[in-house]
Amino acid sequence: MKIDDQKVTEAFIAVASDYIQMAKDVDSARNLAYLAVIAWNISLYPQARLSKKLI
Numbered sequence: 806m807k808i809d810d811q812k813v814t815e816a817f818i819a820v821a822s823d824y825i826q827m828a829k830d831v832d833s834a835r836n837l838a839y840l841a842v843i844a845w846n847i848s849l850y851p852q853a854r855l856s857k858k859l860i
Contacts, residue, residue, distance in 0.1 A: 817842075820841070821837075
């Protein structure tokens with residue numbers, strides 16, 4: 806893993822960990838992690854293209 810990749814991973818964990826920890830079981834934690842990944846990826850789209858990607 807490159808340093809930049811590690812920084813991105815650390816940033817994602819910092820953002821998503823609070824939500825994932827709210828889960829009551831492993832399946833819920835996994836689903837919340839998936840949701841966090843989707844939200845993270847959506848946040849990376851340029852604003853001008855975002856509405857086209859969400860439809």
